[in-house]
Amino acid sequence: MTAGSGIVHREMPHEDGGHLLQLWINLPSFAKKQPPRYQDIRYESTPKVTKDGVTYRLISGEYEGLKSNTQNVVPIQMLEIYAEQGSTARIDIPAQHNTFMYVISGSGKFGARRDLVNAGEVIWLSQSEISSFVIIECEASLHIFFAGGVPIKENVVARGPFVLNSLEEIQEAYDDFYSGKMGGPVQKK
16 A cells, blocks of 8 residues: 555454554655555465575565566565575565565574574664675575665654654644545534
């Protein structure tokens, strides 16, 4: 979902106990008031490549010659990685990307230092001026979420349901919301 302007939302877990991993990506200032839109990204329609016991599912961006159909305001690379026990995964990282990985399940040794990382832990990778990669030795079957992109380098100010670039913009958003311009309640004076 690209919230843009005019959306106030919340996610609630399903009663059957489903899992939710939510990632909020800041829009650049020029796009914060664009019309909202939603994309339904289904597992079966995302590109996948499997090599040496590791499946890379491309959610957003490009990877290994594959291109996702996901439409983004700024380029974002997102992968879901499934690796069999004993396999070795290699994730290529474009230059200047800030990247992180969240281990959903399993464990493995990450990077040149071979740091042991387990389910529920996050790995932040250093930004580099040149393309690089990370190697993961899978101790137990691994399920990883990987995301990266070039930083937009803008201020982030969040208050309630709004994320903008300044306190003045936040106040304007609240004024618009309470006056009914953004679908909010109209307050009678």
